[in-house]
Amino acid sequence: MDISNLLLDFRITSHCNLGCDLCFRNPGIKDSSLSSALNVIERMYKMGFRRIGFTGGEPTSRDDFINMIEYAKQMGFMTYLSTVGHRFTMDHERLNSILDWVGIPIDGIDRHVNSEIRSDKMSNQHRVIKNILTWLPDNNNRINIKLTTVVSQSNINMLSDIVSWVEALPYKIQAWRFYQFCPLGVGKEKRDKLEINTDLFTYKMKILKKQHPGTPISWATFEERDKANVVMEPNFDIIIPDGENYTLLGNMLTNSPEEIIDAIFGNNEIMQKCENNRFWLDEREFIV
Numbered sequence: 097m098d099i100s101n102l103l104l105d106f107r108i109t110s111h112c113n114l115g116c117d118l119c120f121r122n123p124g125i126k127d128s129s130l131s132s133a134l135n136v137i138e139r140m141y142k143m144g145f146r147r148i149g150f151t152g153g154e155p156t157s158r159d160d161f162i163n164m165i166e167y168a169k170q171m172g173f174m175t176y177l178s179t180v181g182h183r184f185t186m187d188h189e190r191l192n193s194i195l196d197w198v199g200i201p202i203d204g205i206d207r208h209v210n211s212e213i214r215s216d217k218m219s220n221q222h223r224v225i226k227n228i229l230t231w232l233p234d235n236n237n238r239i240n241i242k243l244t245t246v247v248s249q250s251n252i253n254m255l256s257d258i259v260s261w262v263e264a265l266p267y268k269i270q271a272w273r274f275y276q277f278c279p280l281g282v283g284k285e286k287r288d289k290l291e292i293n294t295d296l297f298t299y300k301m302k303i304l305k306k307q308h309p310g311t312p313i314s315w316a317t318f319e320e321r322d323k324a325n326v327v328m329e330p331n332f333d334i335i336i337p338d339g340e341n342y343t344l345l346g347n348m349l350t351n352s353p354e355e356i357i358d359a360i361f362g363n364n365e366i367m368q369k370c371e372n373n374r375f376w377l378d379e380r381e382f383i384v
């Protein structure tokens with residue numbers, strides 16, 4: 097993997113008021129200004145990065161998040177947005193020509209499971225997905241849709257019901273990633289309630305894929321996700337998930353390009369894991 101293929105997740109804010117039990121952000125980091133964020137995006141481009149993800153926190157809680165995506169697309173980045181999707185149909189017209197992928201979560205198809213795995217504020221998340229996948233066919237959509245499901249004790253026995261429910265909606269998604277619950281960040285406190293065994297997770301995933309051959313299902317265990325994505329915090333610290341914590345690799349603004357490239361690409365384990373974690377990206381073309 098070279099620098100142009102690595103998707104770097106830029107947490108543009110650590111803010112989110114949805115209070116999910118499974119959240120693995122580091123809360124409380126101050127947002128950067130728009131101008132310094134654009135500066136860093138440009139710096140990344142000059143270093144050779146070509147893939148950028150906008151994540152959080154909830155990235156759409158910043159009212160300038162579209163400016164950042166727009167700037168990155170104008171520079172020539174492949175752009176990805178990870179959001180709960182509450183604003184997606186409202187923002188779609190502006191995003192449609194500048195966003196390559198959006199990732200939106202669905203962990204259950206009833207209020208009880210959504211509340212248990214996430215929070216009461218997210219209890220209607222399946223309705224958000226339903227609205228989006230019902231709305232998209234009539235709106236000239238160019239954005240690839242990726243669903244994400246965190247598999248935990250709360251939903252492990254209803255995964256096939258969730259997939260069947262989505263399959264019945266009119267828009268066909270381009271990727272669906274299932275993740276074994278990771279006790280990271282805020283989510284660490286909830287491990288007794290949510291954590292599941294890796295063998296059970298893998299077994300359930302293989303069955304699910306067999307049951308739904310027409311849906312682009314793939315998955316990653318906690319171990320496969322560990323060290324498998326490079327994240328930039330709102331203060332431009334570059335970190336990777338490492339066991340139950342994060343390891344700091346450097347800072348995009350204050351370290352030299354050589355130091356950053358060496359910290360990320362000098363580690364073969366990180367590179368191999370990042371490549372395996374993002375294969376679904378390579379199966380589609382990007383907006384240019």
Ligand code: SF4
Nearest residue numbers: 112114115116119153
């Ligand atoms: S998981 Fe996402 S939606 Fe939930 S609290 Fe964390 S940032 Fe917000």
